[in-house]
Amino acid sequence: MVGKNWFKSKLLDMKLGILGFLIGLFSIQTKIKPDVITQKVRYDSDDPAIWYNTKNPNNSVIFGTDKDTDGSVLAFDLNGKIIDSLCIFGLRRPNNIDIQQNFSYNGKQHSILALTERELKQIRLFSIPDMHEIGNGFKVFKHDTFPRFDLPMGITLGAKNQKLLIFISRKEGPSKGYIHQYSFDPANASLNLTKTLGNFDGKNEIEALCLDDDENILYYSDEGFGVHALNLTTEHDTVFGGTQFGEDHEGIALIKNDSLNLVVVSDQKNGELELFDASNNYIHVASVKMSAKETDGIEILNYPIKMFPKGLLVIMSDNRTFQYYSLNKLINSLTNN
Numbered sequence: 001m002v003g004k005n006w007f008k009s010k011l012l013d014m015k016l017g018i019l020g021f022l023i024g025l026f027s028i029q030t031k032i033k034p035d036v037i038t039q040k041v042r043y044d045s046d047d048p049a050i051w052y053n054t055k056n057p058n059n060s061v062i063f064g065t066d067k068d069t070d071g072s073v074l075a076f077d078l079n080g081k082i083i084d085s086l087c088i089f090g091l092r093r094p095n096n097i098d099i100q101q102n103f104s105y106n107g108k109q110h111s112i113l114a115l116t117e118r119e120l121k122q123i124r125l126f127s128i129p130d131m132h133e134i135g136n137g138f139k140v141f142k143h144d145t146f147p148r149f150d151l152p153m154g155i156t157l158g159a160k161n162q163k164l165l166i167f168i169s170r171k172e173g174p175s176k177g178y179i180h181q182y183s184f185d186p187a188n189a190s191l192n193l194t195k196t197l198g199n200f201d202g203k204n205e206i207e208a209l210c211l212d213d214d215e216n217i218l219y220y221s222d223e224g225f226g227v228h229a230l231n232l233t234t235e236h237d238t239v240f241g242g243t244q245f246g247e248d249h250e251g252i253a254l255i256k257n258d259s260l261n262l263v264v265v266s267d268q269k270n271g272e273l274e275l276f277d278a279s280n281n282y283i284h285v286a287s288v289k290m291s292a293k294e295t296d297g298i299e300i301l302n303y304p305i306k307m308f309p310k311g312l313l314v315i316m317s318d319n320r321t322f323q324y325y326s327l328n329k330l331i332n333s334l335t336n337n
Helices: 004-029 327-336
Strands: 045-051 061-066 071-076 088-091 094-105 108-117 122-128 132-139 152-160 163-170 176-185 190-199 206-212 217-222 226-231 237-240 249-256 261-267 272-277 283-289 298-301 312-317 321-326
Touching: 045 108, 045 298, 045 312, 045 321, 061 094, 061 312, 061 321, 071 094, 088 108, 094 206, 108 152, 108 163, 122 152, 163 206, 176 206, 190 217, 190 226, 206 249, 217 249, 226 249, 226 261, 249 312, 249 327, 261 298, 272 327, 283 327, 312 327, 321 327
Parallel strands: 045 094, 094 152, 152 206, 249 298
Antiparallel strands: 045 061, 061 071, 071 088, 094 108, 108 122, 122 132, 152 163, 163 176, 176 190, 206 217, 217 226, 226 237, 249 261, 261 272, 272 283, 298 312, 312 321
């Protein structure tokens, strides 16, 4: 004979099941949907960068790495279509990329695309939009003898005193000086190591780098530990975001306008972007669900272009695509958190 307690237990199980379904349904419905999904890359989409075409913003280009031994950097238009004439093929595991706008080289203003080519232990530089290679590859981490200490991964660019600043992380490294800072001198096309920096907790790796040129702050993800905000002037290092992530701290990008100064970091395991207020001690202000899966690399353009009047967010998805989102969607989500 079945007692009353059994019925109560079953009723509670049903209520909990319905509640779980509704929560799951709400979570699905509240994911931000992409405005554009690019054509699929051949192997493994990894890291995006945005070239802002100052002469014709609506012809701006999104570059993204296809990470493999026979890899490439692909160029996409704002509709997500591949632009063959701007692609770089035949690369040996290109990992991350970045772009420096308006850099003076050979007496002209260029935008410079830099990429890490992991298997050849070097970086490569190209001018945009002619895609002319500058030099013939530059070896990095040349004096590191430990296995995998010389395999470049993350990269971010800045400019100072007519020279290109290049910050590079690697597959594995020491607890001090994991990141190397290089200076590229356009006068003689030489790359010179100027500083080692970056504390590493040792849990996983440091890949994602992002430079705030205005504030002279280098952000980097110490995966499984936290995000560092290293002031390059004072050398003060602030760590934040240690408890907000499901697993690894990944790609980093910045939202900067008249009212916002946010650091956006991808939470790969949870399928979210975590937002922190750089003007208020990096407090965590929002977790935003995204439609992209296993997101690693992200990039943000804070200028209006075409169908993105408030700017553009580009993120990779592990289905071999990159996804474009109106930055306004991300900003508006702050009022819902």
